[in-house]
Amino acid sequence: MRTHSRWTPWIYLAPALVLLGGLLLYPVYQLGLISFLEYTQAQVSGGRPTSFQGFGNYAALFRDGQFREVLLTTVLFAAACVLATLATGCALAVLLTRVRALPRLALMTAALGAWATPAVTGSTVWLFLFDPDFGPVDKLLTRLGMSGFDGYSWTYDRYSAFALVLLEVVWCSFPFVMVTVYAGIRAVPAEVLEAAALDGASQWRIWRAVTAPMLRPILVVVTLQSVIWDFKVFTQIYVMTNGGGIAGQNLTLNVYAYQKAFASSQYSLGSAIGVVMLLILLAVTLAYLRLLRSQGEEI
Amino acid sequence: MRRRHGAGRRYGRLAAEAAALLTAAVVAFPLYWMVLSALKPEGEVLGDRPRPWTSAPSLDAFRRVFGQQDFARYFLNSLLVAGTVVVVSAVVAFLAATAVTRFRFRFRTTLLVMFLVAQMVPVEALTIPLFFLLRDAGAYVPGIGLNTLGSLILPHIAFSLPFAVWMLRGFVRAVPETLEEAAYLDGATRARFLWRILFPLVFPGLVATSVFSFISTWNDFLFAKSFIVSATENSTLPMALLVFFKDEGNDWGGIMAASTVMTVPVLVFFVLVQRRLVSGLGGAVKD
Numbered sequence: 031m032r033t034h035s036r037w038t039p040w041i042y043l044a045p046a047l048v049l050l051g052g053l054l055l056y057p058v059y060q061l062g063l064i065s066f067l068e069y070t071q072a073q074v075s076g077g078r079p080t081s082f083q084g085f086g087n088y089a090a091l092f093r094d095g096q097f098r099e100v101l102l103t104t105v106l107f108a109a110a111c112v113l114a115t116l117a118t119g120c121a122l123a124v125l126l127t128r129v130r131a132l133p134r135l136a137l138m139t140a141a142l143g144a145w146a147t148p149a150v151t152g153s154t155v156w157l158f159l160f161d162p163d164f165g166p167v168d169k170l171l172t173r174l175g176m177s178g179f180d181g182y183s184w185t186y187d188r189y190s191a192f193a194l195v196l197l198e199v200v201w202c203s204f205p206f207v208m209v210t211v212y213a214g215i216r217a218v219p220a221e222v223l224e225a226a227a228l229d230g231a232s233q234w235r236i237w238r239a240v241t242a243p244m245l246r247p248i249l250v251v252v253t254l255q256s257v258i259w260d261f262k263v264f265t266q267i268y269v270m271t272n273g274g275g276i277a278g279q280n281l282t283l284n285v286y287a288y289q290k291a292f293a294s295s296q297y298s299l300g301s302a303i304g305v306v307m308l309l310i311l312l313a314v315t316l317a318y319l320r321l322l323r324s325q326g327e328e329i
Numbered sequence: 330m331r332r333r334h335g336a337g338r339r340y341g342r343l344a345a346e347a348a349a350l351l352t353a354a355v356v357a358f359p360l361y362w363m364v365l366s367a368l369k370p371e372g373e374v375l376g377d378r379p380r381p382w383t384s385a386p387s388l389d390a391f392r393r394v395f396g397q398q399d400f401a402r403y404f405l406n407s408l409l410v411a412g413t414v415v416v417v418s419a420v421v422a423f424l425a426a427t428a429v430t431r432f433r434f435r436f437r438t439t440l441l442v443m444f445l446v447a448q449m450v451p452v453e454a455l456t457i458p459l460f461f462l463l464r465d466a467g468a469y470v471p472g473i474g475l476n477t478l479g480s481l482i483l484p485h486i487a488f489s490l491p492f493a494v495w496m497l498r499g500f501v502r503a504v505p506e507t508l509e510e511a512a513y514l515d516g517a518t519r520a521r522f523l524w525r526i527l528f529p530l531v532f533p534g535l536v537a538t539s540v541f542s543f544i545s546t547w548n549d550f551l552f553a554k555s556f557i558v559s560a561t562e563n564s565t566l567p568m569a570l571l572v573f574f575k576d577e578g579n580d581w582g583g584i585m586a587a588s589t590v591m592t593v594p595v596l597v598f599f600v601l602v603q604r605r606l607v608s609g610l611g612g613a614v615k616d
Contacts, residue, residue, distance in 0.1 A: 036434070038428075038432065038519070039428035039429070039431075039432035039434045039437075040428070040434075042424040042425060042427055042428035043424070043425050043428045043429075043440070045421045045424060046421050046422065046490055046494065047425075049421065049483075049486055049490060050447060050487055050490060050491070052487070053459070053462075053483060053484050053486075053487035053488075054447055054450060054455070054487050054488070056458075056462070057455045057458040057459050057462060058450065058455065058458075060458035060461070060462065061454060061455060061457065061458045064457065064458060074461075122349075122352060125345055125352075126349070128341075128345040129342065129345050129346045129349045130342075130346065133345075133346040133350050133353070134349065136349065136350055136353040137350075137352055137353040137356070139353070139357075140352075140353040140356040140357035141353075141356055142599055143356070143360050143596060143599075144356050144357075144359070144360070145599070146544070146592070146595045146596050146598075146599035147359075147360065147592050147595070147596075148544070148548040148567075148591055148592060148595060149548050149550075150548060150550050150567045150588075151363070151570070151588035151589075151591050152359070154570065154584050154585075154588050155359045155363045155585070155588055156359060158362070158363075158366065158584065158585065159362060161581070164375055164376070164379060164581055165379065166379040166381070169379055201356065201359065258448065258449055261451075262451045262452075264453045264551060265548070265550060265551070268550075268551075269571075284451060284453045287453070287454055287457075288453060288456065288551070291456070291457045292456075292457075292555060297457055300454075300457050301454075301457050301458070303454070304451065304453075304454025304455070304457065305454075307451045307454055308449075308450060308451060308454060311449040311450070311451065312446065314449070315445065315449045319442065319445070
């Protein structure tokens with residue numbers, strides 16, 4: 031191989047690093063900085079000087095009962111979304127391996143359609159499906175004998191609103207899991223499975239001893255991706271519960287930070303919430319990297 | 330695998346296929362309902378008995394959507410922003426992925442970890458500092474300040490890069506090193522190898538990767554909402570969609586028609602690249 035100059039990789043990397051430095055790293059630094067300042071409309075317009083608050087904003091945040099509740103809600107909601115998405119995606123991936131070409135194509139196509147749907151339109155469509163006046167779901171449930179759903183408003187109650195958002199999130203994110211896991215199952219060499227079957231291993235044993243271990247890295251990846259995506263759900267909550275639900279009952283951290291900053295001009299509190307999210311996701315990522323390393327994977 | 334054609338097995342497969350078809354129908358239903366409601370006359374959309382068909386399809390809802398002031402303009406804005414982001418981030422990510430797969434250098438692993446960590450950053454949280462950054466930058470460079478399309482393009486390029494680099498690595502690595510050596514033996518320059526040989530070979534992967542940058546940009550409504558403060562002529566589609574939500578009663582026909590208009594380009598893009606997407610994901614997670 032021709033010897034390259036020491037600088038060649040850095041020249042190739044330069045555009046990416048400049049963009050990421052300016053529009054990701056620097057904003058992250060700014061986010062941290064603002065979270066330590068007093069930064070409201072008065073400071074933005076230059077009416078009052080900014081003052082350093084130390085951890086004052088964070089202290090205020092953790093004293094705030096609503097913040098603690100939103101934090102807990104976000105963790106639980108993300109966990110529910112991740113579990114539901116993974117269960118659906120994996121189950122359907124296994125199902126895909128058991129069927130002939132035509133049903134497989136039908137399911138794949140439907141899933142790709144859901145995957146491709148923008149979050150905004152997905153949210154509006156699901157909202158319409160569950161609309162108390164004109165949506166088909168309430169009418170269908172009523173017709174099936176559940177009269178309690180006649181004109182039932184899903185977004186009025188806190189838990190049914192979250193359930194509705196969860197359904198939409200699972201709908202648009204299970205295809206990624208399904209397609210990836212399916213590709214992973216298909217990548218298990220047929221000879222290995224054949225050898226195991228010839229040795230008299232049962233289906234369950236083949237799954238336990240051959241397929242599952244080979245799928246492990248893939249499962250780790252899709253789990254991590256799901257955690258990251260679901261922890262940051264913004265559009266669905268914002269559109270479906272109209273900015274966080276009645277009296278903020280459906281707020282998650284992301285939406286809460288946005289509302290604090292742009293609706294009530296408390297930029298420093300919004301930034302502090304952003305930092306908390308950042309730290310949580312960073313912890314998840316580091317745990318993931320350690321997991322990869324302990325499995326002897328090279329990146 | 331050995332095939333046994335027992336009756337139980339056959340029924341098992343039929344049950345699985347029935348389940349697959351049923352699931353497909355359930356998953357596809359929201360999209361079907363979206364298109365159907367867009368084509369229903371208004372009386373049927375806002376009627377008491379929603380039916381899963383329509384006897385009098387009409388394009389009224391679409392007319393209302395395109396009759397809305399500047400809707401076509403929003404559509405073009407969305408296309409322009411997403412198109413620019415796709416092209417620029419593909420080229421930049423290609424260069425970066427080449428650097429981290431084809432070269433061994435100090436800080437390579439650190440950089441890779443940073444690309445991974447960068448994907449975790451909650452973009453929404455950065456809206457606050459980005460807002461101030463773009464406001465200040467606009468004073469010096471007119472095209473990227475608040476209220477411009479540049480203020481949507483630039484952050485999206487940056488945010489789609491880490492994942493694109495991460496995913497492209499597999500495609501770049503798949504090109505054999507012997508090819509590179511042969512090219513240099515034939516007297517090719519580094520630039521020539523990069524653009525004439527490596528780029529075309531990695532192109533399928535670039536297309537697969539670009540789906541993600543296209544979708545995240547096309548879908549975005551937070552940046553459009555926050556950075557386009559007053560210049561509504563620079564708004565994008567998601568904003569136009571929300572116009573149909575009204576206090577006195579939502580125009581569901583209009584919302585569904587606008588949703589259809591917004592979903593179709595993504596669907597088309599997806600269908601075009603879906604094969605490569607599936608193999609691309611396989612490559613990205615296996616390596």
